[in-house]
Every structure is written in C-alpha cells, then in structure tokens.
Amino acid sequence: MEPDIAFARKPPEKSGLASAAFVLGILACSLNFLVITTPLGIVCGILALIFGAVTRKQARGFAGAVLSLFSFFIALVWVATYALINAKDPFL
Numbered sequence: 158m159e160p161d162i163a164f165a166r167k168p169p170e171k172s173g174l175a176s177a178a179f180v181l182g183i184l185a186c187s188l189n190f191l192v193i194t195t196p197l198g199i200v201c202g203i204l205a206l207i208f209g210a211v212t213r214k215q216a217r218g219f220a221g222a223v224l225s226l227f228s229f230f231i232a233l234v235w236v237a238t239y240a241l242i243n244a245k246d247p248f249l
Contacts, residue, residue: 170215178208178221185228195232202228 182205188198202225209222 172212172215172218174208175212175215175218175221178205178212179217179224180221181205181208182221182224182228185225186231189228189231189235192235195235198228199232201225202232 181201185198185202185205188194188201205221205225205228209218209220209225212218213222
C-alpha cells in the first residue's frame, strides 16, 4: 500500500537568500579578524544582515543575521583598539 498523500510532510523550502546570508555572515566574521580585510568584511556583514532580515523566519537567514552582528562587533573591537592606541600616542 502506498502512504496517504494527505498526511505526508512537505520538505522545508530552501531559500537562496537565507543560504547567502549564512555564507556571507561566515565570510564577514572571517574577514573581520584581519585588520587589512575589515572593510571587505563590513560590506559582507551588511549584505548578510540585509539578506538575513529578509529571510529571518528560516534558520540559515537568522544565523546569517546573527553572524553579521558578531562580525560588526569584531570590527568595532578593531576600531576601538586603534582609537585607544592613537589617543595614547598619536605618532604611532
């Protein structure tokens, strides 16, 4: 006997934007760990936040948005470190 189709579960829908948000969030975190690639990491983080906000109901979209916020925190730590060093000795 074949299973009743009325009780069959539909597979979850996959969104390309949610996957893009997740990948860009990982890329943004990776790029923000190096000072020289921080501007590119910020751009990837902004895109991940936008894509994650659009697809926030999906797990990967939400994870991409959270990763982008974490990458912004990493970039903020770099900027604050530079500001503190520059405030102590502006000739460095």
